[in-house]
Amino acid sequence: MLFQAIDRPSVQEKILDGVSRKIAKLHSPPAFGKTAALRAAYEHVTTNPGGMAELFPQGISHCGWLTFSHSYADAAHAVTDLATALGVAPLPGKMTLPELFDEVGCRSGCTLLFLDEVEEPSEPGVASMLSELFLNAPDNLRIASAFRHLPHLPLARLGVRGLVTELTARELAFSRSELRTLFGRLANANEMETFYRASYGWPALAQITRDLLPGISDPSERRSLFDGNHPRLHAYVSEELAALVSPSLHAILRYCAILDDFSPELAEHLSGLKMLPAEIRALDDLYPLIEKSALGPGWYCLHPVLRRCLEAELAVDPNLLPARLHSKAAVWFTERQLIQKAVSHAAQGGNFSLAADAIRQAGGVNLFIRAGHTVLQTLIEDLPASVIHESPGLMLCHTLVLAKSGNVQAARERIEALKMMPGQCELEGFDINSSAFGHIEGMIGIYQDLCSVPAAVRELERMAAELPPQATWDLGWINNHLCIAYTRTGRLDLAHRTALKGLACYREEKAVYAEAFMLMHLGLVNSLAGNFSAALSFCRQAQELARSAEWKDENLDAICSVAAAEIHYQRGDLRQVEESLNEAMKPIVRGEGWVEIFVRLFWNLARSRLRLSGLDLALAAIDKAEEVAVERSLPRLKHASNIMRVELFTRSGLIESAVAIADRLTGMVQEAAALDHWTWRETNDFHLARARLHVAQGNYAEAMENINLVLATSHGNGSGHYLLAAEVLAVRVTWEDGAYGRSLEFLQSAIARARVHEVTQMFVDEGPEFAAILRAIVRRFGLKVFSADGVDFISRVVGQRALLPGERSPKTRNGKAPSAQGLLSAREREALLLLRKGKSNKEIARDLGLSEATIKFHMKNVFLKLGVNRRSMAIAVSDKLKIN
Structure with missing residues (x-):
């Protein structure tokens, strides 16, 4: 019995849970630890029967073990052994299975039966008895059984009722952590991962490898062991295959060693042999030696170690030349329009003309x-x-x-x-x-970043106008390119329209890869337009499509993650943003990307890092952006990186550094714009960065001048994103400048724009001083000027802000640090609650254990914040605003 040294509590729990229901069924090839798992569960029950009360409330009357013999000549012999295992005294004459059930059914508690090494009996009477044992056992007889092959027992009805728990080779295979326990210090982490991928956690292969490791000093032999290419592993797998399949099927599988995936038809084509129906059915029961392929029904793939073993057998046969087999497979795939497979096998067979022809024909x-x-x-x-x-x-x-x-x-x-x-x-x-x-x-x-050249855009527009509606593929890519060009030039309505057209074309073409890109573009455009909820929906669709149909393309998945991260950041999911962008950075930096994606990647990564990890790591993201800008010759990305630095330095209180970079950028704007290295986005971002810098310097008129430029541009092109950013900053500027009425107007507009999309981060990013301004606006104008949802939104913004890692504590205009309390303090809420119950100040004071003077002070603050001057109005406004 293998693997007794490894504690496998999860497997044991599954077995006992299955037995508590009715039947636990284990089936896998040999040496997967079935007997060890059954024995561990059996010993756990027999040594601790009183500890099973949760699984078996009625108690356990008996627990028995039987190794099912392959040589039973008749059912009576098998029933006699079952009676002994179940602790039933033999009756005079031959006992029948129903009589055995009657004896067990009379017991008050459960009877547990552990059956090991059960095989499909050759004797019909024994097979019938075995089916009856599982189907007609009394309710208090619970069975755990281990099979080498998938048993042909009619258990479907029991399974539908939740009475059958199945453990296959997948559940019995070792996990990575169990392999680490088995190998201990004999292997490092990389070797463990290599072995796990080669062995699929097959316990027998793990045991062989562990036993061999101490005696191996040759690095190449050690590497072959972890790669699953060692002769001892091949010998074991070959023996198992020979025991499980016929010689003819073994011969057919040898030909399949050159294939990543095979079907019975392809296997017959390569080998020239015919597979029997029983052999085809057997393929489904040979996991992990043979498993179902991701290509779909009727396709299979070989276990990595078995494949290497069969490749070795193939190599020593002079009549089986791999190159010839690859060419033969290439022809088969070409005839079925499986172009990727056809070209791959033609190339491996050295038939490059066939590969090129296959590409042209397809x-x-x-x-x-x-x-x-x-x-x-x-x-x-x-x-x-x-x-x-x-x-x-x-x-x-x-x-x-x-x-x-x-x-x-x-x-x-x-x-x-x-x-x-x-x-x-x-x-x-x-x-x-x-x-x-x-x-x-x-x-x-x-x-x-040369996609918005006017002549090129006009040519694309001309092509789109002249093509017929049925030219969906060409219309798809033309609208894709136009969408990117329109986004770059700020024509967001046209960008959205062409993105929808491109999506429709690609869906008609059933081009999943291109469809995912168009969904991602719709996410980007809607994000700029301020339609954050729609943007997130499009991005999620793109991610789902990429991960289901293009799951091997990590670059596409990373691009979709960058698009989605913009909305997640605005909703305050900073930890998720940092984690997803850290993962996305590598494939995008070394693969496909353009300025729009690079800017969003590094800007949102820097902002989230500033909140979570501090300025140093945020600046590291900007440094990486500049590195990419230089490597790919993207001047616009370089300018965007400098704008990012201005914002980060300003938010962190490093005003002199921010001023130096801003002055340098100001001198470059005209030249950069002339070279088409400065677009509407850089213009808006720079105006906002300079406005924030002017606020930090106390230059409110200059700050408002920059904000007005952003507002004008954004109203013109429909950029709700920049409208919201400008309005949020304008709230602070106008309040600090004494224009309290305008500040309220900007706040109401910003809340209306952000609330429906649950976008809070733009407000939170403005710092503690912004929270102080929100409270001041509430004190001055009262909560009655806001809707109930608006009050809830303000409360979340005020309560969300925390001091950044390494951030200097900011000051208000009078030099005092802003308060960190919410709109109503806890004591004010308590007083308001009692007021709504109709209690007087004296009664409220008595209930709260405070003086009446203190309660009057709290009530004054409540009236001020609610914008009322009478108790009845305070109750009415608080009811309307849902303040509890």
Whole structure:
């Protein structure tokens, strides 16, 4: 019995839970620790029967163990052994199973039966008896059983009633933590992870590896052991396979060693052998040696160790050349339009002309663009450079791979080289069309931040107007590019409209990869428009699509996470933002990204880090942004990084540093705008950063001048995001400047804009002084000027603010630190509650144990904050505002 040294409480709990219901059924190949798990559960019951009261309230009358014999000649012999295990005295003559059930059913408590090594009996009478045992056992007979093969027992009805608990090889396999316990110091963390991926936690392979490790000193042999490529592991897996399958199926599986995934039809095609129906059915019962593939029903894949074992068998057979098998598989996949598989096997077989032909037959360049980046990259990497350079279409695909991998300059050079090739004017000499060429060149322009050149935008608009409605693929990518160009130039209504058109086109084309991008663009545009709830909905749809259909593309998932992080930040989910952006940074920095994504990534990461970790880590994010700007030649990202620094320094009280950077930026704006390195977003961000800096210096007129510029621009292009940011800052500026009425107007407008989307962070970011201003506005105008939802929103903003890590305590104009209390103090709420019950000041004082003078003081504050002067009005306003 294996693995007794490892405590497996979770497996034991599942077995006992299943027995408490009715039946616990364990089935897996040999050496998965079934017997050890059953024995542990059995001993736990027998050594501590009184501790089972929670699972077995009626108590345990008897607990028995039976190793089911494979040699039972008849049912009577099996029933006799069952009676002994169940503690039933034998009756005169041969006991029948119903008689045994009667004896057990008369007991007051539960009887537990642990059956080990149960196999499908060859004797029909024994098989019938076994089915009856599981189906007709009395309610107080509970069974735990272990099978090597999936038992053919009619337990479906019991399963529907929740009476059957099933533990398969997946549940019995070792987890990473259990492997660490087994190996101890014999292996490091990287070796453990490698072994887990190779073995799937198969306990027998783990035990063999652990036993071999102390005697291995050769690094290559040690590496082969953890990789699952050791002869001892191969020998064990080969023996298990031979015991479980027929020689003919073993031979067929040997051919499948060259395949990541196989179907019975493909296996027959490669081997030239016919699979029997029973052998096809057996594939479903051979986990973990053979498991179902992610490709769908009817597809399977080999366990990594078994695959290496069969590859070794394949290598020693002179009649089985892997290259020939790969070519044969490539033809099969090509006939079924499985282009990625076809090209991969053709390349591995050295038949590169077949790979190129398969690509052309399946649609050429457009196929690559539709399939998604991971498919495109995998196919291109399988081909040698000489084959790629022979085909302009493959060269164009390689160009796209370079661009999406972050090598944008190299991609641009390849595009220019393609333009100079003979026949480039008409593009007939290419195995591509002008649309595909324009698509890829436009994408490179986006990555280089050159997508809003007026002539290029007009050309895209002309193409969109001339194409027929059924040209959905071309209309899709054209609207995608127009959306990005319109967003860059601040035409948000057009950006939203083209994004919806592109989404509709890609959905009609069933292009999931492109559809996820369009949903993400809709999230970005709606976020800028201030439609934060809609933006989050689009971003979530994009993430779900990417993680379900494009789960291998970590770059796409990271881009969707960046888009969603903008809304999560505005809602105050700072920890989630920091974690998701830390994960997203690596794939985006080394892969696909453009200025809009880079700015959101680093700006929101810096802001969340400032709140959670302090200025140093926030500045590290800005440093990384500048590094990317230099590496990718993105001057606009460099300017945005400097604007970020102005904001961070201002918020952290480092005014001199902020002033120095702001002055330097001011001198660069005109030149940057002339070079198209400064857009409406940089203009708005810089105006807001300078306004905040002017506030810190006490220059309120200059601050309001910058804010008014943002308000005018945002009203013009419909940017609700910047409208909200400007209004929030204007609340503070006008209040500090003594324009209290205007401050209230800005606050009411900002709350109305933010409340419906639960956006609080813009208010919180303005610091403790802003919370003090909110309380001052409430004292001056009363809560009656706000709706009940508005009061709740203000309360959340006031209560959410905390001093930043390393942040200097800010001061109000009179030099005093602002209060950190809410709109109504706890004592004021208590007094108001008693007032609503109709009690006088004297009664309130008595109930609260305070003096009447103190209560009058609290009531005065309550009246002031509610904006009332009578008790009845205070009750009415508090009821309206739902103040408890």
